[in-house]
Amino acid sequence: MAAEIAHWFLNLPDVVQALIRAIIWVLFIFAPVPLFIWWERKLLSWMQDRIGPNRVGSVTFSKRGKAPAFLKGKSFTVFYGILQPLADGIKSFSKEDLAPNASDKFVYFLAPAVALFPAFAIGAIVPWASWRSLTPVGDVDIGVLYMLAISSLGVYGVVLAGYSSNNKYSLLGGLRSSAQLISYELSMGMSLAAIALATGSLRLTDMVQAQEGPFYGAVKFIQNWNVFTPFGFIAWVIFLICMVAETNRAPFDLPEAESELVAGYNTEYSTKKWVLFMMAEYVNMFIFGTVSVTVFWGGYNALPVNWEYLANNAPGGAVWAFLGQIQYWLAFLVFFAKGFAMISFYIWLRATMPRLRYDQLMSLGWKTLLPLATVNFMVVALWLVVTALMKVSSGDLIGILVGWVVVLVAGAVIYVLYRIRKAISPGESGRLEPRTITLVDPNKEATA
Amino acid sequence: MITPEFVLFGILAAVGVAASVGVVAFNSAIRSALCLVLNFFVLAVLYFTLNAQFLGITQVVVYTGAIMVLFLFVIMLLNIGAEHFLNEKFDYKRIVGLAAGVLLFLMVGSQLLPALQSFNHVSALGDYGTPQAIGHTLFTEYVIPFECISVLLLVGVVGSILLAKRKM
Numbered sequence: 001m002a003a004e005i006a007h008w009f010l011n012l013p014d015v016v017q018a019l020i021r022a023i024i025w026v027l028f029i030f031a032p033v034p035l036f037i038w039w040e041r042k043l044l045s046w047m048q049d050r051i052g053p054n055r056v057g058s059v060t061f062s063k064r065g066k067a068p069a070f071l072k073g074k075s076f077t078v079f080y081g082i083l084q085p086l087a088d089g090i091k092s093f094s095k096e097d098l099a100p101n102a103s104d105k106f107v108y109f110l111a112p113a114v115a116l117f118p119a120f121a122i123g124a125i126v127p128w129a130s131w132r133s134l135t136p137v138g139d140v141d142i143g144v145l146y147m148l149a150i151s152s153l154g155v156y157g158v159v160l161a162g163y164s165s166n167n168k169y170s171l172l173g174g175l176r177s178s179a180q181l182i183s184y185e186l187s188m189g190m191s192l193a194a195i196a197l198a199t200g201s202l203r204l205t206d207m208v209q210a211q212e213g214p215f216y217g218a219v220k221f222i223q224n225w226n227v228f229t230p231f232g233f234i235a236w237v238i239f240l241i242c243m244v245a246e247t248n249r250a251p252f253d254l255p256e257a258e259s260e261l262v263a264g265y266n267t268e269y270s271t272k273k274w275v276l277f278m279m280a281e282y283v284n285m286f287i288f289g290t291v292s293v294t295v296f297w298g299g300y301n302a303l304p305v306n307w308e309y310l311a312n313n314a315p316g317g318a319v320w321a322f323l324g325q326i327q328y329w330l331a332f333l334v335f336f337a338k339g340f341a342m343i344s345f346y347i348w349l350r351a352t353m354p355r356l357r358y359d360q361l362m363s364l365g366w367k368t369l370l371p372l373a374t375v376n377f378m379v380v381a382l383w384l385v386v387t388a389l390m391k392v393s394s395g396d397l398i399g400i401l402v403g404w405v406v407v408l409v410a411g412a413v414i415y416v417l418y419r420i421r422k423a424i425s426p427g428e429s430g431r432l433e434p435r436t437i438t439l440v441d442p443n444k445e446a447t448a
Numbered sequence: 449m450i451t452p453e454f455v456l457f458g459i460l461a462a463v464g465v466a467a468s469v470g471v472v473a474f475n476s477a478i479r480s481a482l483c484l485v486l487n488f489f490v491l492a493v494l495y496f497t498l499n500a501q502f503l504g505i506t507q508v509v510v511y512t513g514a515i516m517v518l519f520l521f522v523i524m525l526l527n528i529g530a531e532h533f534l535n536e537k538f539d540y541k542r543i544v545g546l547a548a549g550v551l552l553f554l555m556v557g558s559q560l561l562p563a564l565q566s567f568n569h570v571s572a573l574g575d576y577g578t579p580q581a582i583g584h585t586l587f588t589e590y591v592i593p594f595e596c597i598s599v600l601l602l603v604g605v606v607g608s609i610l611l612a613k614r615k616m
Contacts, residue, residue, distance in 0.1 A: 104478070107482070141501055142501045142578075145502075149509045152508075152509060152513030155517050156485070159521070160520075163524045175525065182514070182517060
């Protein structure tokens with residue numbers, strides 16, 4: 001049966017195949033958005049010791065109404081208010097649509113669509129299972145570069161919304177957002193470049209395949225997920241911070257800081273247009289989560305175990321082979337679960353961290369993350385060269401070993417250099433510059 | 449002979465030309481800038497259709513994603529509105545300019561079109577435009593110019609910091 005479907009699919013014209021791939025992917029990221037919204041509200045409320053939405057979908061029958069006798073006075077609750085997003089959607093679409101009179105109308109209505117475009121387009125290179133004819137939508141050579149390029153278009157939606165609303169708060173939000181996105185794109189690119197260097201390819205499918213290789217190049221039954229390597233872990237942390245900043249989420253939600261800018265760039269947006277912005281935000285979160293999972297956490301693999309190797313070389317081969325089959329057929333569920341875990345991480349972060357100040361945001365991006373990502377990139381290059389040279393001169397195992405020792409030594413040297421620099425000029429550590437506020441003396445104010 | 453590639457090219461080219469006309473035709477600075485964004489984006493897609501993936505994505509990263517964002521940033525910051533007074537009086541220079549433009553178009557077109565008519569294959573062969581091929585060429589054949597340019601860019605970065613930061 002599966003073989004027949006595969007045969008039928010592969011005989012379709014290329015364009016139709018690509019279209020089917022795209023539709024599957026869009027459904028994959030679009031359908032769960034209500035679930036994400038519900039989960040955000042619910043998880044956030046639990047973290048804040050509240051109950052959260054729990055009413056929508058509950059039905060209580062009156063004791064004297066026309067309901068059948070066995071239903072009278074009974075009440076039914078739907079699972080933890082999971083229908084709440086449906087009610088939110090109906091509310092948003094049936095509300096009065098307000099638009100400011102003095103706005104640049106064309107750009108004002110264009111902005112939400114522009115915001116949604118990159119959210120849907122970024123994911124085209126992310127593989128959600130090992131079936132190469134179904135996923136990813138386009139397995140292009142430029143891979144990661146495509147993701148960075150399209151995510152850099154995400155700033156347009158915010159900037160245009162901020163500009164066209166003809167509102168000072170919106171404009172400030174748009175400006176903040178463009179500065180933030182431009183700053184954090186660089187660190188994100190550098191952290192991904194390190195992994196691209198280690199993999200030797202920009203394709204995400206190649207990255208997943210490389211992560212299925214032996215652990216540290218030596219232990220064959222464990223997969224070498226990038227996050228287990230020292231440089232991969234650092235790159236992952238940098239990517240994680242950058243992706244939160246790129247999606248304008250707390251603690252990097254300065255463009256929509258409600259205590260300063262009302263709602264930032266989307267202050268003047270209501271009903272459906274606002275829903276589009278929200279949708280773009282959630283889809284973006286999910287996509288960046290899945291990219292991070294794909295590049296650093298082994299993609300659609302559930303556990304970092306090489307089932308095929310175990311099936312061939314370990315006792316109890318049939319069990320391992322069966323687990324391998326489960327992994328093969330349920331890869332998409334694993335992938336979704338991992339993406340969902342990343343969304344939960346976003347929510348956790350929102351519940352935990354206070355918002356950054358603007359100067360902290362900039363110094364974190366430029367003075368901490370970018371140098372760290374650049375040094376990380378150099379260490380990867382060093383590791384590659386040393387491993388390759390030592391493999392040639394003194395065998396595979398020695399080469400791998402020396403390579404990892406060099407990485408650890410380089411890390412130690414960099415840390416010592418950092419401490420020395422900090423000892424020389426303690427004031428310039430960068431992250432938490434103390435900032436004093438000069439209060440204006442009311443007496444002087446009166447005379448001046 | 450109309451192939452799907454030809455139709456695709458026609459659509460993209462039409463959008464690109466319309467966008468570049470919009471850049472000069474709109475009075476409002478922000479709309480001109482948006483047209484330029486669209487033009488750059490369509491140009492990138494054209495590169496993709498010609499199999500030049502790396503060039504196309506660089507176009508998006510550099511022009512659409514970085515430079516034009518800065519353009520918009522500046523336009524928004526200065527809040528440049530539409531310049532209405534430019535349209536008010538008739539100017540004979542417009543007609544002369546238009547005629548010169550048409551003349552230039554005819555001259556360039558008469559030279560280019562006959563040469564281009566013999567082309568049937570509209571995309572580069574094989575892995576011509578992949579990052580691997582470009583990286584290999586850059587780091588073997590053109591390694592010295594490449595390194596020179598990177599040093600030049602570094603000098604540019606340092607220089608701009610020096611200019612922007614009053615006290616070091």
